[in-house]
Amino acid sequence: MLNRLTKILLVATSLAPILLTYWFTGQVNSYNNSLSWLENLKCNWNIGISLLITTIILTSFCRLIIFQAKKHLEVIPIEIDEIKTSDNEALGFVLVYLLPLAGQVTNNFNLPVLIFIGALFFFIVATSNAYHFNPLLSILGYHFYEVKLKSGVTYIMISKRNLRKSKKIEKVGLLTEYMIIDKS
Numbered sequence: 001m002l003n004r005l006t007k008i009l010l011v012a013t014s015l016a017p018i019l020l021t022y023w024f025t026g027q028v029n030s031y032n033n034s035l036s037w038l039e040n041l042k043c044n045w046n047i048g049i050s051l052l053i054t055t056i057i058l059t060s061f062c063r064l065i066i067f068q069a070k071k072h073l074e075v076i077p078i079e080i081d082e083i084k085t086s087d088n089e090a091l092g093f094v095l096v097y098l099l100p101l102a103g104q105v106t107n108n109f110n111l112p113v114l115i116f117i118g119a120l121f122f123f124i125v126a127t128s129n130a131y132h133f134n135p136l137l138s139i140l141g142y143h144f145y146e147v148k149l150k151s152g153v154t155y156i157m158i159s160k161r162n163l164r165k166s167k168k169i170e171k172v173g174l175l176t177e178y179m180i181i182d183k184s
Helices: 002-013 016-030 037-044 049-072 089-102 111-126 135-139
Strands: 080-085 143-149 154-159 171-176 179-182
Touching: 002 049, 002 111, 002 171, 016 037, 016 049, 016 135, 049 135, 049 171, 049 179, 135 143
Parallel strands: 154 179
Antiparallel strands: 080 143, 143 154, 171 179
16 A cells, blocks of 8 residues: 555656746746846736646655655665666656656646646656656666666665665665666
8 A cells, every 4th residue: 555655646746847837938938028037926926826836845745755764664675686877858848848847838728728737747657557757767877777676576766875786785665566776
């Protein structure tokens, strides 16, 4: 149960960059060239502020999840057979999710569309064994690795360390069914 809850929470927090992009496009749409930057800030402060606050809350929540996981998850000794970086998922996330949103600079914020897309995305990732890249973890300094254990099982592992050799990893914690966190 905790693994599924952790996965759901990590998927939810990964939506923060999308909300930040919507906030920024709202600011761009409201910008008045005849006013100074500071005057624009004063005039547009309330535009999308709930999106900005939600982004900050989700980012803080992501940090809390990882902090609690590193502190409280049971340490599992492992033997890794193969390791390869998966950090390239960050670029894919930006291209697939954020750039189309940034291109949608309009004067109308479409909350129903945002809710529908978010709910659909959330449901698909949360109910499958698919791994979803969380860009907040990259921002927090984590790297993503695909690791294959001696038993043949493959996991996505997150670690603050730059890893090149599988022997450096001795202990992990199980975040979700197929995601582990380096606790070495």
